[in-house]
Amino acid sequence: MEGTGEREAKGILKDLVRKSTLVGLDGWETDYGLIARKVAGKEELRKEGYPTWDLGDFKNLRSQT
Structure with a gap:
């Protein structure tokens, strides 16, 4: 599964600001x-x-309930 690289993520956040x-x-x-x-x-x-999340964070939350 391909995801967002750290450099790309920083670019997205910078562009959002x-x-x-x-x-x-x-x-x-x-x-x-x-x-x-x-x-x-x-x-x-x-x-x-x-604040940064990916699907793994949400899967972890779900498994805790």
Whole structure:
């Protein structure tokens, strides 16, 4: 299963931040995160302050219930 690489994930998040300025969210409190099928380097992204999940995280949650 191919997923989102860490570099691609950072690009997506950077683009999301850039786009938020284009739609006038400057005065708003904002949070940016990523959900994808598979995310390489998600722990690093989390350390950088980006909430990041992939399907494995949701499967783990489901198995805990």
